[in-house]
Amino acid sequence: MHQIIIFGPPGVGKGTQAALIAEKLNLKHFSTGDILRKAVQDQTELGTKAKEIMDKGELVPDDIMIGIVRDALAGVREGNGFILDGFPRTLKQAQSLDEIFDELNFKDVKILYLTADDNEIVSRLLKRGRSDDTEETILYRLKVYNDATSPVIEHYKDKRPIVNMNGVGEVDEINSKVIEAIGS
């Protein structure tokens, strides 16, 4: 069973690659950003709370996110596995995720780490044009990534296998390399 976390800065192509990997390997794709955007669209209590936070480029509180991911992963009992996209984004989330993996007996979790330099990321996000993709919010999201999220990769070093991949280039080419690296 594939147990994959796709990790990297905003705009590196995590969502695109995660969707392709999920399709090719028949995995469940859990994107915490997509889950939150759906809640905003459906105007649920979570959505109302999350919208303001997301528009500013800030992080939704850990407890809320951990609950969402715990529920999602608990639903993966059979099948080819999962790819987790957009989570964990803080050390607290990473520590809780370790506990969730232990509880659910997921023992073969791999990290797929996509990288790109900041200039590339800003220009990609400006082109994407999502409602939270204004220049100001993009720069803030990068700061949040550098301050709160990038230490998560240190947490995984020496603990879980990490596949490093440059996220700049042709989507299909990167995807072929990724699939080869994680095995099918």
Ligand code: AMP
């Ligand atoms: P994304 O689609 O991954 O770029 O996420 C969009 C926004 O959703 C982020 O800027 C955060 O406001 C929020 N978000 C998504 N995932 C998380 C998470 N794991 N922890 C906190 N906030 C999150």
